[in-house]
Amino acid sequence: MPFPESFLEELAARNDIVDVVGDYVSFTKKSGANQFGLCPFHGEKTPSFSVHSDKQIYYCFGCHKGGGVVSFIMEIEGLPFPDAVHFLARRAGMTVPDEGGYDEAVQRRTRLLQANKEAARFFHAKLSEPDGKAAIDYINKRGISKEMTKQFGLGAAPDSWNALTDHLVKRGYSQEELLLAGLVRRSSKSGGVYDFFRDRLVFPVIDVRGNVLAFSGRILGDGEPKYLNTSDTPVYNKKRNLFGINLARKSRAEHFLIVEGNIDVVALHGAGFDSAIAPLGTALTQEQATLLHRYKGEAVLAFDADTAGQRATETASKILEKTGIRVKVLRIPDGKDPDDFIKKKGPGAFQALLDQRETHIEYRLLTLKQTHDLESDPGRVAYLQEAQKLLASLESDVEVEVYGQRVATETGVSAEGIKSGIKKLRDQKRKQAKRDMEKAGTRPSQSMQPKERTLRYTNPASAKAEEGVLRLLLQDPTLYNEALPLQPEDFSSPFLGRAYEVIRDRIRAGRENTAATLAPLFSSQEMGHLIHLLNQPEDPAETKQALSDYIGKIQAEKRKQNPEANLLDIYKLQ
Numbered sequence: 001m002p003f004p005e006s007f008l009e010e011l012a013a014r015n016d017i018v019d020v021v022g023d024y025v026s027f028t029k030k031s032g033a034n035q036f037g038l039c040p041f042h043g044e045k046t047p048s049f050s051v052h053s054d055k056q057i058y059y060c061f062g063c064h065k066g067g068g069v070v071s072f073i074m075e076i077e078g079l080p081f082p083d084a085v086h087f088l089a090r091r092a093g094m095t096v097p098d099e100g101g102y103d104e105a106v107q108r109r110t111r112l113l114q115a116n117k118e119a120a121r122f123f124h125a126k127l128s129e130p131d132g133k134a135a136i137d138y139i140n141k142r143g144i145s146k147e148m149t150k151q152f153g154l155g156a157a158p159d160s161w162n163a164l165t166d167h168l169v170k171r172g173y174s175q176e177e178l179l180l181a182g183l184v185r186r187s188s189k190s191g192g193v194y195d196f197f198r199d200r201l202v203f204p205v206i207d208v209r210g211n212v213l214a215f216s217g218r219i220l221g222d223g224e225p226k227y228l229n230t231s232d233t234p235v236y237n238k239k240r241n242l243f244g245i246n247l248a249r250k251s252r253a254e255h256f257l258i259v260e261g262n263i264d265v266v267a268l269h270g271a272g273f274d275s276a277i278a279p280l281g282t283a284l285t286q287e288q289a290t291l292l293h294r295y296k297g298e299a300v301l302a303f304d305a306d307t308a309g310q311r312a313t314e315t316a317s318k319i320l321e322k323t324g325i326r327v328k329v330l331r332i333p334d335g336k337d338p339d340d341f342i343k344k345k346g347p348g349a350f351q352a353l354l355d356q357r358e359t360h361i362e363y364r365l366l367t368l369k370q371t372h373d374l375e376s377d378p379g380r381v382a383y384l385q386e387a388q389k390l391l392a393s394l395e396s397d398v399e400v401e402v403y404g405q406r407v408a409t410e411t412g413v414s415a416e417g418i419k420s421g422i423k424k425l426r427d428q429k430r431k432q433a434k435r436d437m438e439k440a441g442t443r444p445s446q447s448m449q450p451k452e453r454t455l456r457y458t459n460p461a462s463a464k465a466e467e468g469v470l471r472l473l474l475q476d477p478t479l480y481n482e483a484l485p486l487q488p489e490d491f492s493s494p495f496l497g498r499a500y501e502v503i504r505d506r507i508r509a510g511r512e513n514t515a516a517t518l519a520p521l522f523s524s525q526e527m528g529h530l531i532h533l534l535n536q537p538e539d540p541a542e543t544k545q546a547l548s549d550y551i552g553k554i555q556a557e558k559r560k561q562n563p564e565a566n567l568l569d570i571y572k573l574q
Contacts, residue, residue: 003085005517007097008070011085012516014092017056017069024076024294025049040076040290041065043322045395057515059531064450066531068515071524078240080109081520112181112235115173116204116212119183122167123155123202123215131163132156134220135201142263143343148270151247153204157197157217164195182214182230200228203262205236205280206246213241216262216280227262229281239285242292244269244277251275255298255328257354258284258316259338260309264302267339271347273354276338284316289323298326300357305335310367317360329363330354361403364390369410380411388418392425450529459492462557466496467533468550472543473503473513474534480507482547490554492561495526 018035025037028047039049039060048062059066065075073084089096126132127139127149135156139149148154157164165184169175175193178184184193200217207213214230230236242248244265248256253275259265261278268276275296279288292299299320303309317327330353332341342350358366368386373379387407391400400422408415449456457463469486472479483504491497502521503513511517519527538546 003082003520004097005511008085008516008519009512009514011088011092011094012056012069012514014094015069015088016053017058017072018051018053020069020088020091021051021058021072025051027051038324039063039065040293043286043289043319043324045322045324055515055534057531057534059528059535064532065524065528066535067524067527068519070516070519071527074519075524078237083109108177108180109235111173111177112233113211113213115168115177115181115183116214116235118168118171118173119164119181119215120153120155120204120212122164123157123197123204124153126156126158127154131158131160134159134199138201138218138220142267142339143270144263144266145270148266151269152244152266153206153212154266155202155204157195157200157202159199161194161198164197165193180234182233182236196230197228203243203266205230205241205243207241208246208249210246211235214238214280216243218262227281237287238280238282240287240291241280242277242288243280245291248275248277249295254296255300256292256296257300257302257330259302260304260312261337264338267342271342271350273338273347273350283312284319286319286323289319289325292320293323293325296325298328300328300330300354301360302330302332302338304337305332313360314364317364321360327360328357329360330357331363331366361390361394361399365403365407374411380413384411384413384418384421388421388425391418392422392429450532455493455495455525455529457493459557459561462492462554463496465550465553465557466491466493466500467536468538468546469554470496470499470503470530471533471536471538472547472550473500473507474530475538476543477507477513479543479547480504482544483551486551486554490558492554492557495529499526499530 024040027035027037029036033052033054034050035053036047036050038044038047039062041049041060042063044062049058049060051058057066057068058072067075070081070084070088073079073087074081077084077087079087086096088094127136132155135154139154144154165175165178168178168183175184179186179193183196185196186193197215197217199221200219203216203218204212205214205216213236214233216230217228219226219228229238232238243262247269251274253273255275257268257273257276259268259276259278265276265278268274277292279285299316301313301316303312303316313329317329320327332338332353336344338350341353365387368383368390372383372386374383384407391403391407394400394403400419404418404422405415407413408418449460469483473483486500488497488501488504491500499522502518506513506517515527515531518530522530
């Protein structure tokens with residue numbers, strides 16, 4: 001472990017979890033020592049995320065993530081354990097001990113970030129050299145100013161197989177490090193490495209802390225792919241990051257403007273719309289929506305008007321709305337992208353469009369309307385059926401009333417008829433949900449399973465007793481002597497057996513098993529499950545008897561699974 005446990009305990013003590021989580025979550029109610037708010041890790045409209053001030057732990061009853069203050073920062077900021085420790089140490093004004101104790105993974109992460117930063121400098125410097133002429137010509141052609149070029153750190157990847165590789169190797173980076181960072185690829189023929197980005201305009205991908213995580217390169221001539229993006233690396237996950245977020249989060253605008261391409265982001269910032277961002281070679285993800293929700297309460301989607309753009313708009317709307325973000329849609333005339341529209345009409349005309357942005361429901365209704373002939377009875381019926389299905393999915397009765405009336409007016413059908421159709425669909429949905437719940441109730445072993453598939457139980461009956469043993473030892477370490485008959489191999493769940501071994505050995509060594517000290521020993525999914533089982537009720541007056549019962553159940557289930565061993569025990573007794 002890279003940090004002394006005494007330091008981790010002090011770190012947790014000086015970073016009260018309620019205060020830390022409060023920087024990301026708005027608490028809406030309190031129950032005893034628990035504060036509740038909307039979960040920052042998944043979309044929900046009813047608060048199921050709790051923070052326990054006495055235990056200094058958090059847990060979401062919806063997505064089952066949980067842990068202590070270090071685990072929370074690891075999850076919310078996407079940081080490895082040591083980086084999360086440094087994050088909290090800076091917050092509390094603490095000095096981190098034993099810098100030389102950094103483990104290999106952290107040293108590697110630091111090196112990769114440094115390599116990326118050096119690569120960004122290399123690409124940017126090339127704009128001033130003959131190698132960067134094609135990129136400069138393209139920048140000028142697209143009307144990107146010098147200010148925006150510098151602000152976004154744009155650069156040029158030379159038309160060379162090894163220019164970047166040679167530059168970084170001279171500065172002490174190994175080929176293995178460059179491969180891990182995604183800056184080079186290995187040749188299947190020669191076994192050597194070559195530059196991944198060649199003859200492209202390069203956009204650095206920078207996170208909210210200013211780290212250069214990755215790159216996106218646009219081709220300067222004809223060919224495919226138009227954009228080439230860094231694959232996931234130890235420092236970069238495309239699902240968690242957005243191009244331009246480092247700048248857009250500081251915008252005074254109350255919304256994020258989400259567009260499809262990097263060029264659109266740069267052009268919009270140059271025109272004064274500095275809240276523009278773009279996904280990175282993927283559809284908008286839940287992780288990206290959660291990141292956005294941290295900074296602003298509204299998102300405006302400005303995707304292409306083609307079929308693919310419409311699908312992307314619908315998908316993004318659902319994800320953003322689940323996260324609690326208000327969603328609006330910008331419809332640009334003639335199917336133009338934001339950059340083309342601003343060049344032709346100017347920033348003022350784009351602002352006028354922005355002022356007239358539609359709600360995502362208005363957008364989806366209009367899109368449906370455009371695909372049906374409302375002058376014909378079959379077309380009107382098809383539109384009504386799809387519109388009612390859309391409105392039935394809304395949770396707000398007010399929205400259903402307003403948009404139902406609009407559909408009625410458009411189609412010449414009575415508002416009562418629209419309401420009746422929507423009610424019927426909602427009733428069907430509720431009945432199906434009830435059937436699904438009842439069906440799930442007939443499969444208790446399924447409901448007992450951990451949410452994380454890698455932790456699934458092969459013997460749920462034994463695993464529940466194994467969970468009970470861990471819960472009691474975490475709540476009261478003095479019970480350890482009562483658990484002496486158990487060995488890790490007695491556990492049917494490999495994870496619970498390993499957790500038992502860790503907790504047992506720490507009790508033997510006189511160490512505390514707190515969320516802070518256990519965090520570096522388990523993955524975020526494993527910590528979440530430990531917090532989940534710790535939150536289950538247990539009668540404090542009957543702990544010894546409960547522990548005895550749990551041990552008995554584990555041993556009985558083990559005998560069931562291994563009858564041959566059971567027979568051997570009988571023969572030995574005889």
